[in-house]
Amino acid sequence: MRFEVQRLCKEFRGRNGVVHALEGVTFSAEEREFLCIVGPSGCGKTTLLKVIAGLLEPTSGQIIFSEDTVDGRPRSAMVFQEHGLFPWMTVLDNVAFGLEMQGVEQEERYDRARNFIEKVGLTPFGNSFPHELSVGMSQRVGIARAFVADAQMLLMDEPFGALDTQTRLVLQEELVRIWKEHQKLVVYVTHDIEEAILLGDRVCVMSGRPGRIREEILVPLHRPRDLSVRDIPEITEIKWHIWEMLEDEVRKSLWIPS
């Protein structure tokens, strides 16, 4: 599964006129790749992800997918920032939700869901409700739900944004482990430059609103990676390079003169 995004534009018409969320976004996502999209907050990252998922229609431009399903769209599974789990379903039912929508029989989908719940280490919580879990545990359930649905690509919208640094590091490692095992295309949106470099095969840097891709950067790192890569001079250089690009955007969005 790969796809090409071509000159994608998205406008929202609101009471205060037209908001240009995306303007001419062009990039491609390759087979089995971990692609990170990094950008300042409010730059339209989430909008882009929702257009790729088919939750929003683009105003103009197109996305060409290498594989289709029946309705002309590949199946994607999205992991949301927070509160993506259904509070009225147990962990098991939440994880099995994608399979349930595909019409998989209860016994089979529970088996497959349990398998993934085990992979994220939450077996004792299969019958718990989301409000009984910590934020970190909830996001692991969200990741299990996305992987179990057997979608052609996974779309992640800052899934670890609300977590403390330590928890985030552990979960990033866990995510990469599961991703390697399943060899799926992951598009991962974040505002955290270091996270993008640590996770991604490639990093697309987005400008502030209206969002467009300013640069694509190949991360020259082997896996497994750990925190020590932060000290490699090349990586530090990339980090500063991205930060220089984003700094202006952040200042602009805050109305701070540079």
Place this chain on the structure above:
Amino acid sequence: MDTFVRDIPSQARWRLRSWLPMAIVVCTLLVWEWSVRSGWLSPLFFPAPSVVVLTIGRLVGSGELVVHARATLVRVVLGLVLGGVPGLLLGLAMGWWRPLREALDPLVAAAHPLPKIAVLPLIMIIFGIGESSKVVAVAVGTFFPMLINSMAGVRQISPIHFEVAKNYGASPFKVLTRVIVPGSLPLVLVGARLALNIALLFTIAIELVSAREGLGEMIWLAWQTLRTEELYASLAVIGALGVGFNLILQFSARRLVPWHAERED
């Protein structure tokens, strides 16, 4: 040792909290009983609790109370079903489907604040003074709280949950059964509780005005014949009905909405 020391006061506090309301009721009844017996309170206005209990026993024995209570119960339940179910369905539909909401919202907003009991004479003109007009009046009263709460119940579901469902390819039927119904359930149950209390209130009010059977009629008759002990007996039964209904609803809420009930505890 530490936990042992800390546990005892908290347990004692819990016990006190659960027994205190009961103790207050018992004390009030005892003071009441004593006041009547010692002549402080007139038995004409405030018959002693023991007399009321005996009256209830007598009325149950003669079958009178059973007939009246049954008539009231039938009206409450029929009115609830005939008004609450359409209210629930229309409320869910209005919450889900925006064009319908926009079309009907002004109508609902205009009709809702009107005290529905005021429509009773009109209903009696249309449906006659028989049983059907009473049930229709109760149904009209229960329709609105059910409609407004189930609509609010759907609208407070986070848009993310609809997006998740759409993202995983949920059919409209699955959106209904897996998102809308469970997501709105906490507020639907609030609506059911309001509707139930209104149904009981309306039934009694209507029976006071026009009925040959029912607890409201019993109160009216007791007033006309100045049998205050029977008046109190009917009041006690009505109170018990209200408490019983609410207990059933509370219990089913805990069973139906485990993700909510636990959070409250």
